Amino acid sequence: MRPATWLVPLGKWVAQGIGFFFVLTIISFLIVQLAPGDAVLSMLRIDTVAVTQDEIEALRNELGLNDPAWQQYVRFLGGVLQGDFGASLMTGKSVMGELSKAFPYTLMLAGATMAVVIVITFVLGGLAARFRGSLVDKGVAAFCTAGAAVPTFWLGLLLIDLFAVRLHILPSSGMATAAGLVLPTVALAIAIAPPYIKILRNSLIEASGREFVRAARARGVTESVIFGKHTLRDSLIPLVTILGVSLGSLLGGTVIVEVTFGIPGVGKLAVEALARRDYGVIQAFIIVVGMAIFVINLLVDLSYRALDPSISLKGAERA
Known part of the structure; x- marks a missing residue:
């Protein structure tokens, strides 16, 4: 360019x-x-x-x-x-110093969440598009509906009850170890992923039916080449567009998850x-x-x- x-x-x-x-x-x-x-x-x-x-x-x-x-x-x-916001009334320390200590936890949570969201989106969105109209597609749709409907706070409490209280597999709060990041990341990712999954599914279906894709298939171009060179690229455009719009949901969800799991973030x-x-x-x-x-x-x-x-x-x- x-x-x-x-x-x-x-x-x-x-x-x-x-x-x-x-x-x-x-x-x-x-x-x-x-x-x-x-x-x-x-x-x-x-x-x-x-x-x-x-x-x-x-x-x-x-x-x-x-x-x-x-x-x-x-x-x-x-x-x-x-960069001077004065001193915090809670601690008497610099406000920017308090934010500087809290920001790494929030960035870790947000980064881990978006990584999981990307994986879930491509796996479930790709499967739903590939097996359009099948039980797999309906199962993915049910997951998206449930993920969007269940409040993040309630989902976080359910995960804590199951994996921390009952199974004793993961910690219920804090981020003293990497294991402490698992439950809050899963809770936030499940709440954020559904719109991405739906958009990728619909975009892949729409892109796979376009004339230039059908022409490529007629010329004998392999499906992997068509997917990587045409279908996927076109499908990413609406996905990237919604990313900016969903930042508010990510921010709001991060606040809820940090309070629920006792993460000392922003x-x-x-x-x-x-x-x-x-x-x-x-x-x-x-x-x-x-x-x-x-x-x-x-x-x-x-x-x-x-x-x-x-x-x-x-x-x-x-x-």
Whole structure:
């Protein structure tokens, strides 16, 4: 692909990224401003230690909470641009330090889950397409229906009861060993995989019936060559497209699974921060996770363009 064809989309991505970043900072700032409760009271732990109104006002002035909202936002934005979200109310440590400790667990869970989802998708989606209308196809459809219908939290509890409590095969919580990653990964993968399986099945069936595929078969081209060179490539395009859309489901599922299995990831950290009104952690979570989703969507877009170069060419022609 010619480098010139990337200039227009690259400019759009940069502009969108900058705009999205500022929107996230505004949202995270307003959430704290409009949230019920008082961050100062949380910091002073008024529920266990008696404090005076003068002490509360002194801390407000120290934190600049009595300044106009626009001044508070500018100060907040300056800190964000330097990667400074202040100290966590829960631990007193740097918010970014807390996120840095939690992120590896979330990345491991998300990465392992997507790896399992890919395997399940290609195995079940391929079998369902190959044996269309058979018991295998119906069994895969039943699996997809059940996986989409069962709540992730409930599925996680079922897996814990079966494999940890009854069979004592796998740990019920934590990630002290690799075995601790198995149950949460399976629970999350079962919840996420069904849409991928259905799309791959339908795409493979549609691609296998196209005219150029039938022509290749008529010329004596082997099925393995047809599958690798034509059918699979065309079927991946809609699969990659839904990847960006399903990031919200992956994020939401990760939070649920981390809480269910006691994984010290970003999702569990955010839930605890919400419960304790640890606003610095909440703000950092919104901005960091939001930008991570933006970057992943960008990678999805790049993959989509690589699979279908005509998109880039059309974009260059319109420019």
